Amino acid sequence: MIHSKPINNIDKICQQKGISLTQKRHNIFDVLLSSMIPLSAYDITDIYKNKFVTSMPTMSIYRILEFLTGSGLVHKLESTNKYIACSHLQCDHEHTNAQFLICNSCSEVEEVALTQELHHQIEVGAEQKGFKLEALQFELHGTCKTCLKKQSH
Amino acid sequence: MIHSKPINNIDKICQQKGISLTQKRHNIFDVLLSSMIPLSAYDITDIYKNKFVTSMPTMSIYRILEFLTGSGLVHKLESTNKYIACSHLQCDHEHTNAQFLICNSCSEVEEVALTQELHHQIEVGAEQKGFKLEALQFELHGTCKTCLKKQSH
DNA sequence: TACATAATGATATGATATATCATTCAAATA
């Protein structure tokens, strides 16, 4: 099974953003894109070996993950220590904030943009405490639509 | 320096909540309460040894941390893999959700309750995706009041 | 006391992540 949002124009996107995507970086991104669920660096090591026959050291994968997250192509889920391809690469809008709906049952993740409204409210709330926010990332755990249906049977 | 909110009546609180706080659990809680910043299980191991002269194996500390987080006395910050005493033990209100303002500069954390309003909005947003939320925990990174002041000098 | 249950200790190991130095690759320049 493959990711719900195949990205064909990733190279064009990177060119536009000034991101230099080497073959290996491209491969790591492909591994993440092809996965239904977030992966750890060590998960990626295993999948990479199968998918590309040749193996890449996990430490290189960490480095590439760092590059990809820095470029905004990939997100790290802090609550699970796993990595996931960004779902909003096709969109024009900048998203300095993201919200992840993480299913505790099947591990699938839906990435949704935080509304401006909500972002603003949270920012103001923090400001009232004298706190200056950096990029927001919300990780919401629960049960997804599909798993809820299964449970109700 | 000690925690801004010393808790004297912790034993009474636990009694009321039906939490059995052994001496060692109490000690671990004290370590967290006395710290300005969140601590890892291994941090606690070191501090415990100094503070109580006798040493406790880190694995026991993990077990006690599990108990304390399960009881709601302590929170785990997922984004930093560290533990912090709950700041709202004195309050009556149930807080199934929490928001942490984490300073990237000095590591201090302020725990603030999410407003019902905001909680509701987020819940509704998730529901629209067919997603059923469990307990919310938001970890907001940025710069605290004190550090902002220092920076402006 | 005798028993049962909960709490803690000891040991091993798994999982995640960073630091550092060496090597390779690829673009720029002579």
Added chain:
DNA sequence: TATTTGAATGATATATCATATCATTATGTA
């Protein structure tokens, strides 16, 4: 083309965070 240089990747070691399992100790109850 040959040379230089910086970026990317590989190799190795080690730090950090966490769980599993079995043994032992403490605590409450019949």
